[in-house]
Each structure stands twice: as structure tokens, then as C-alpha cells.
Amino acid sequence: MAASSRVGDMRRISIPPRRDWREKANAVGFSFHEMYGEPYWVDDAAYCFELAEVEDEIEGPSQELHEMCLDLVGDIVRSEEALDRLAISGEIQDIVRRSWERHDRHLYGRFDLAYDGNGPAKLLEYNADTPTSVFETAYFQFNWLTDQMAAGNLAPDTDQFNSVQESLVEAFGQFSRDRIFHFAAISDSPEDQGTTVYLMDCAVQAGHRVQFLDMREIGIDARGQYTDLQNRVIERCFKLYPWEFMFQETYAAQLREQSTVFVEPAWKAVLSNKGLLPLLWQRYPGHPNLLPSFFADDPAAADLSDYVIKPLLSREGENVRLFRAGQEVVSAPGDYGAEGFVIQAHAPLFKSDAGYAVLGSWIVGDKACGLGVREDRSPITANLSRYVPHVIVG
Amino acid sequence: MRRRLIGSFPDLAFGTIAATAVVLSFYTRDEALVFASAQQCIAGEIDPQVCGAAAEDAKQAHLATAPRFSNMAACEMDYGLYKCVEQGGMTVPNNLDGQSVFIPILAGFVLSSGIKDLNDYFTFRRKEEEEEGAYNGATTIYYNRKVEMVTPVVEKPGAGRLTQAPGPTSMKPFNAKTHAASRGGFGGRFFSGG
Numbered sequence: 043m044a045a046s047s048r049v050g051d052m053r054r055i056s057i058p059p060r061r062d063w064r065e066k067a068n069a070v071g072f073s074f075h076e077m078y079g080e081p082y083w084v085d086d087a088a089y090c091f092e093l094a095e096v097e098d099e100i101e102g103p104s105q106e107l108h109e110m111c112l113d114l115v116g117d118i119v120r121s122e123e124a125l126d127r128l129a130i131s132g133e134i135q136d137i138v139r140r141s142w143e144r145h146d147r148h149l150y151g152r153f154d155l156a157y158d159g160n161g162p163a164k165l166l167e168y169n170a171d172t173p174t175s176v177f178e179t180a181y182f183q184f185n186w187l188t189d190q191m192a193a194g195n196l197a198p199d200t201d202q203f204n205s206v207q208e209s210l211v212e213a214f215g216q217f218s219r220d221r222i223f224h225f226a227a228i229s230d231s232p233e234d235q236g237t238t239v240y241l242m243d244c245a246v247q248a249g250h251r252v253q254f255l256d257m258r259e260i261g262i263d264a265r266g267q268y269t270d271l272q273n274r275v276i277e278r279c280f281k282l283y284p285w286e287f288m289f290q291e292t293y294a295a296q297l298r299e300q301s302t303v304f305v306e307p308a309w310k311a312v313l314s315n316k317g318l319l320p321l322l323w324q325r326y327p328g329h330p331n332l333l334p335s336f337f338a339d340d341p342a343a344a345d346l347s348d349y350v351i352k353p354l355l356s357r358e359g360e361n362v363r364l365f366r367a368g369q370e371v372v373s374a375p376g377d378y379g380a381e382g383f384v385i386q387a388h389a390p391l392f393k394s395d396a397g398y399a400v401l402g403s404w405i406v407g408d409k410a411c412g413l414g415v416r417e418d419r420s421p422i423t424a425n426l427s428r429y430v431p432h433v434i435v436g
Numbered sequence: 437m438r439r440r441l442i443g444s445f446p447d448l449a450f451g452t453i454a455a456t457a458v459v460l461s462f463y464t465r466d467e468a469l470v471f472a473s474a475q476q477c478i479a480g481e482i483d484p485q486v487c488g489a490a491a492e493d494a495k496q497a498h499l500a501t502a503p504r505f506s507n508m509a510a511c512e513m514d515y516g517l518y519k520c521v522e523q524g525g526m527t528v529p530n531n532l533d534g535q536s537v538f539i540p541i542l543a544g545f546v547l548s549s550g551i552k553d554l555n556d557y558f559t560f561r562r563k564e565e566e567e568e569g570a571y572n573g574a575t576t577i578y579y580n581r582k583v584e585m586v587t588p589v590v591e592k593p594g595a596g597r598l599t600q601a602p603g604p605t606s607m608k609p610f611n612a613k614t615h616a617a618s619r620g621g622f623g624g625r626f627f628s629g630g
Contacts, residue, residue, distance in 0.1 A: 071454025096441060172627075177453055181446045188445070205443025215563055220575065220587060222611060229455070231628045236453040246449040249560050251546070257623030261616025275612040283627055293621030358628065411443075425628065434441060 050095035052159040054394045054430075057196070059086035060189050072182055074233040080426055083178065085186065089392075089399065089415045089432040096203045096413070096434055099163050103331045104153055104403040104410035107165055111313050112408070114325055115142055118312050127337060128317040129354050129381035134289045137301045138308050146307030148407075149213055149241075149280070150176065151314075152414075154423070155331075155401040156389035162330040163401065164389040165322070171306050171314035172282050172357070174233060175402060175429060177240040179414035180206035183431040201434035206404050206412035207244060213407040214248035217305075221277035223250040224270060226257045228283065238282050245280075257283050266296045268303060279303050285311035286355050286381075316352045316384045338383040348388035353378040359424035364388065374422045391421060398423070399430070470577050470585070470610075472544040482547060485554040493561075494545035497576050499528050501588040502539040503604045514604060515540035516581045543585070546575040546610075577610055585610040 060066065063085040067075040075083035091100075118124045119139040125131065130138055151170035157163035184204055190196045217223065223245050227238040242252045253270060260276065261269040268276040281288075281304055288294060288304075289311075301308045312318065319335035326332060336343035338351070351363045353376075360376025366388070391398040397419045404412040418427040471477040477487035505511035511520035519541055525534040551557050580586050587610040588602055 069452070070448060071452035071456070073454065093439070093441070097439075101441070174628075181448070184442070184446050187442070199438075201440050201442050203441040205441070207446035208443040212563075220589065220608065226622075228623055228627050230626070234628055235455060239450070239453040239455075240448075243449050243453065247447070248563070249551075258620050260622050261619035262621065263614040264617050265614070267614060269614050269616045273613055273615050275609075275614050277612075283623065287625050287627065288622055291622050291624050296621075 048160055049162065050099055050157075050159040051090070051092050051436075052095065052157065052392055053090050054392075054396060054399070055088055055090055057086055057088055057190060058193075060186070060193070063186075066185070066189075067182065070181070071236060071239070072177065074236060077233065078426060080428075082428055083182065084417075084428050084430045087396065087430050089430055091203075091432060091434050092436050093201065093434050095159075099157060100155070100401065100403055100413060101203065101410050103163055104155075104405065107153060107168075107331055108151070108405045108408060108410065110322060110326060110329075111168060111170075111318065114318070114321060115309055115312050117325075118321060119143075119309060124321065125312075127321075128312060128315045129286075130289075130311060130315070133298065134294075137289075137297050138311055141301055141308035142312075144302060146302055146309065147217060147305070148307050148310060149305050150210065150404065150406045151306075151310070152176075153403040153405065155403055156333075156391050157401050158390055158392035160390075163403075164333045165319070165331055166333075166386075166389070166400065167316060167352070168313050168318060169402075171310045172284050173402075173404075174237045174282070175414050175416065176206065176210075176404070177237055178429045179204065179402070179404060179412055180210065181240065183414065183429075186431045187433065196433060197435070202432060203413040203434060204411075206406060209404075209406035209409060209411040210241065210244040211247045214245045214250060216407065217248075217250070217278065219249050219251075222270075222274065223252050224276050224279040225252060225254045226260060226279055226281045226283065227254075228258075229256045234282050238280070241280060257281065260293070262293060262296055266299055268293070268296065268300055276303055278305065280305045284355070284357070285314070316354050316356065316386075317382075319352075319384055319386055333389055334387040336385050338385055340385075343385040346385060346387050350386050350388055351383050352386060353383055354381045359422045362422045364421060372420060372422060374420070374424055396430075400427075470544045470546050476544075477547065483553050486547070486551055486557045489554060489557055490545055490547050494542065494576055497545075498539075498542045499523070500530070501576065501602050501606075502542070502578070503588065503602050503607055504528070504531075504537040504539055505604055506535070506538070508538050510604070511538040511540060514581060515578065516583075519579070519581075540578045540580075542576055543579045544577045546577060546587075575610075578607070580607075584612075 119142045125135045152173035154166040155163040187202050225238050225242040227234045229235045245252050259271050263269050320337050323335045348366050353361045356378040359374045361378040363373040397417045398421045399415050399417040400423045402414040415430050415432050416427040474487045474491035478484045520538050523537050525536050577585050586607040589606050589608050
């Protein structure tokens with residue numbers, strides 16, 4: 043491999059924290075700034091980028107990756123074999139295919155990218171179905187920036203790659219306002235509930251009438267329509283809950299007729315699946331923003347010595363295993379993997395004394411519009427990772 | 437000038453993403469947000485200027501999107517006796533032959549609870565104009581013969597607004613009521629987003 047060359051100036055800096063940041067977080071209901079007894083939001087540090095670096099290495103590639111993904115979905119949904127490889131089988135294939143053919147509208151997604159300033163960003167995965175950390179990115183990180191500029195800790199012309207909220211309001215505006223927009227999540231999780239309420243807020247700002255409910259409160263009526271707790275027909279419903287779970291649950295039977303009500307749409311199950319990675323690599327071999335990726339049974343995978351094994355379906359890094367020179371160096375526990383695995387070449391993450399950083403690059407509607415950085419002590423970014431704001435300087 | 441990547445300052449309509457926002461909201465109060473008139477809207481403690489503007493927009497939307505019938509009997513069949521009016525051919529848009537049309541009486545209009553003042557209202561309107569090429573007006577509500585609330589379908593294939601005359605069938609139920617035969621068929625696995 044060619045020696046990597048410095049393409050950017052990504053670095054981590056320390057900065058005085060806002061004295062009242064916890065009060066500010068609590069005042070807007072951001073209770074999950076601590077999770078599992080550990081700090082999650084980091085107020086006293088930031089990742090720094092240059093403008094050209096963000097444009098050329100993050101924004102542009104994210105836009106291109108999203109377009110490559112959309113281009114691939116049509117082929118995947120039309121191929122029984124490809125859907126089988128993604129563990130999308132039987133009747134579910136029809137649901138996914140028809141959702142794509144109907145052009146069911148989608149809202150958002152987050153690319154996780156490995157990038158350390160030495161060479162192009164590499165796609166780790168596409169959280170296209172149930173991405174979180176959107177409030178932290180769109181709202182709290184933005185407020186952090188303006189507070190830090192007002193306090194004189196950052197120059198007045200400091201910038202941030204972040205038009206996520208206005209893009210969300212705009213994207214919600216694309217949905218017709220002729221029905222109630224329901225928002226469903228598992229409300230036991232403060233993070234998921236907060237994320238969902240935040241998105242509901244954006245929908246209200248786009249002129250929608252909204253109603254929150256727990257996923258478990260969804261009912262069905264005699265005609266097989268989904269209903270809310272007030273016994274109204276659910277005509278459109280954002281759900282922060284994975285399609286692959288819904289496909290296996292009791293009410294999957296009604297999806298044949300009713301899948302069109304859900305946002306994200308069913309076709310997003312193709313993009314949030316790690317099987318997307320080898321399919322992208324087959325279609326675009328050698329693309330600078332892709333890592334060599336293979337299904338576990340592909341002999342070509344044997345050529346990799348530094349690689350990561352990921353379950354087809356996994357969230358928060360669960361059941362991911364990292365190998366260097368063929369030896370397992372770290373793994374994460376979890377409940378995933380029954381559907382199969384992919385093997386992806388290892389890409390170095392940005393590393394500092396604080397740990398490893400992964401870039402979350404946001405697509406809202408069809409536009410790359412923002413960045414959020416999470417860091418972790420482990421090279422496998424998991425649910426104990428911390429959120430660190432970013433700035434654009436110079 | 438150097439390009440900036442930061443967007444406009446983000447506000448929260450609820451002021452919080454805490455669970456209280458869920459309780460504060462909304463759509464148990466939905467029926468209360470269907471107003472028969474500007475007066476009723478003002479009585480509902482909505483900003484009077486917003487009520488006035490929304491009522492006026494509703495009137496325009498009514499003329500543009502109310503279902504049109506070619507005679508009174510057909511209209512009354514769907515909307516009930518004495519629940520329709522004749523409208524001169526020149527008073528409704530997209531009426532190519534210029535003949536009179538028969539449309540149901542407007543029962544009310546809906547206001548988004550996200551709108552606090554006239555400034556909000558016009559921002560919202562402008563956004564809709566930008567996105568859809570035109571402002572589709574307030575959501576207008578009619579009572580059909582079974583006294584169910586119905587509203588015109590204002591679908592927008594691609595961009596652009598409805599340019600065809602609305603037919604008698606271009607209506608959908610508003611907040612259609614039903615009865616859950618069961619619940620709990622989703623959400624069986626604990627999950628926390630990725």
C-alpha cells in the first residue's frame with residue numbers, strides 16, 4: 043500500500059468548559075448527558091478541522107456515498123439473491139421492494155467514518171434506519187459553539203459543519219401535512235425518547251400535528267390498520283426502532299398493507315444492514331472512501347490480515363471483533379450475529395490520549411449537512427462512547 | 437466571501453426534549469384545534485392576528501380545494517341536506533368551463549400548535565411556498581353526511597401544488613377514528629438506537 047499522506051489537519055483541543063453546561067443540558071431535557079453512570083457529553087474539548095478538509099474529506103464524500111447507496115438500493119431490492127444475503131427473506135422482500143418502488147420518503151441517516159487526516163475518510167457503516175445523537179449534533183453542539191464564541195474561548199469566525207436542524211425542518215416539510223405525524227420509540231430509554239421528542243419538535247416547526255407514543259402502544263384495528271392510544275388510525279409514524287425487529291414481531295403481518303406509514307421507510311433496512319458494505323465494494327471496488335469488505339464466506343476475505351468482523355445486524359458496536367495480523371485483539375459483547383457476518387478491512391481511527399474518534403456524518407433528506415464526533419477508549423465505538431463537539435477553524 | 441457551514445440558530449418549539457414535552461403535547465387536544473371561525477380561534481386563546489390570517493387563508497383554500505359537484509343533489513348526497521352551496525363559476529380557480537359548481541360548506545380549519553404569533557405563521561407559510569411552489573392554505577375541514585370530519589387530499593407529486601379542479605372523491609378522513617383490536621405487537625425487544 044502507498045504511504046498515507048496528510049490530507050487534513052484534524053486534531054483534538056482542550057477548551058474551558060461552560061460553567062453552567064449541566065444546567066443548560068437539563069434545562070432543555072438533555073438528561074442523557076450522562077449515561078450508564080459515565081459522562082457522555084464532553085464540554086471541555088473539541089475536534090478541529092479546516093474548512094477545505096470538511097468540504098473535501100467529509101461533506102463531499104458523504105454526499106457521494108449517499109448517492110452511491112441510493113443507486114445500489116434499486117438493484118438490491120430487485121434481486122432475491124442480494125436480499126437473501128442481507129437476511130431479508132420471504133414476504134419481507136416484497137415489503138422492502140415495494141417500499142422502494144413507491145418512493146416512500148425517508149428522513150435521515152448517519153454515516154460512521156474512519157478518518158484521521160491521513161488519507162480519505164473510510165465508510166465504516168451507514169446508520170440509515172435508527173440513527174441517534176441527532177439532538178447532540180444539531181442542537182446542543184450548536185449551542186456549545188455559540189456559547190464558546192460569546193465567552194471568547196473561540197474566535198468569532200469559528201465555524202461548524204452543522205445545518206442539521208434546519209435540514210430536518212426542511213425535510214419534515216416535504217411530508218404532506220394532511221394527517222397526524224406519530225412518533226414512536228421505546229420510552230424506557232431516555233436517549234431514544236429524547237431523540238424522538240427532538241425530531242417531533244422539528245416536525246412541529248415544519249407545521250405538522252404530532253403525537254408521541256411508545257412502540258408497544260401501537261395497536262391494530264379490525265381492518266389491520268395501525269392505531270394509536272386514542273384509537274385514531276396511524277397514517278404516518280416515525281419509529282426509532284429497527285426494521286429487522288419489526289419484521290419478526292406479531293404486527294409484521296400487517297406490514298404488507300401498512301408498511302407505507304413508517305418513517306424511516308422499509309427500504310432503509312437495506313442500507314442499515316452491514317451486508318451493504320460488501321455490496322458497495324463489489325459495485326465500486328477501490329473507491330477511495332470504501333474499505334475492502336466481504337461476506338464471511340467469500341474466499342477473498344482471507345487476504346485481509348487487519349480486519350473487523352461485524353454482524354449483518356448490530357447496533358452500538360455489539361458483537362464486533364477486531365483482528366490485527368490475523369489475531370483477535372479486541373471484541374465487544376452482544377446479542378447479534380445470528381443472521382451472519384461481514385468482514386471489513388481495518389481502518390485506523392483518529393487516536394489521541396482521550397481514545398479513538400469516529401466521525402458521524404449526517405444525511406438529512408438527501409443532503410450531507412452536519413458532523414458529530416464520538417470517541418471511545420476502545421477502538422470499537424460502543425454505547426459508552428462520549429460525544430465531543432467539533433469546530434472548523436482557519 | 438468564505439463559505440460557512442453552520443446553519444441558522446436552532447430553536448425548540450417545545451423548549452425541551454424531556455418527557456414533559458410528550459405530556460404537554462398535543463394531539464389529544466386535536467379536536468380543539470379545529471376552529472369553525474376566526475372568533476372561535478381567538479376564544480381558544482390563539483393570537484388574534486394568527487386566527488384572522490388563518491381564517492382568511494382557509495377561505496381561499498376552501499374555494500380552491502373543496503370537492504366540486506355539478507349539481508346540488510350530488511353534493512347533498514355526500515354532505516347532507518342544506519350542507520352545500522352554489523358557487524359562481526368565476527369565483528373558484530381552475531374552473532375551465534366557467535359553470536357554477538356546488539361545494540360543501542366549510543366546517544372549519546386546523547392550526548398547527550407550533551404557531552405562536554403572526555411572525556411564525558408567515559414563516560411557516562413562506563416555507564411551504566418555497567417547498568411546494570405555492571401555499572396550499574390552511575387544512576380545511578368538512579363534515580360529511582355521516583358527520584365525520586373529512587379534508588381534501590392535497591398530495592404533491594414531486595413539487596408543485598394541485599392544479600386540477602378537485603373532484604368529489606378527492607377527500608380523506610381527518611383523524612380517522614377506529615378501535616384497536618389488540619396492542620403490543622411491536623416493541624418486544626429492548627432497543628437503544630445506534
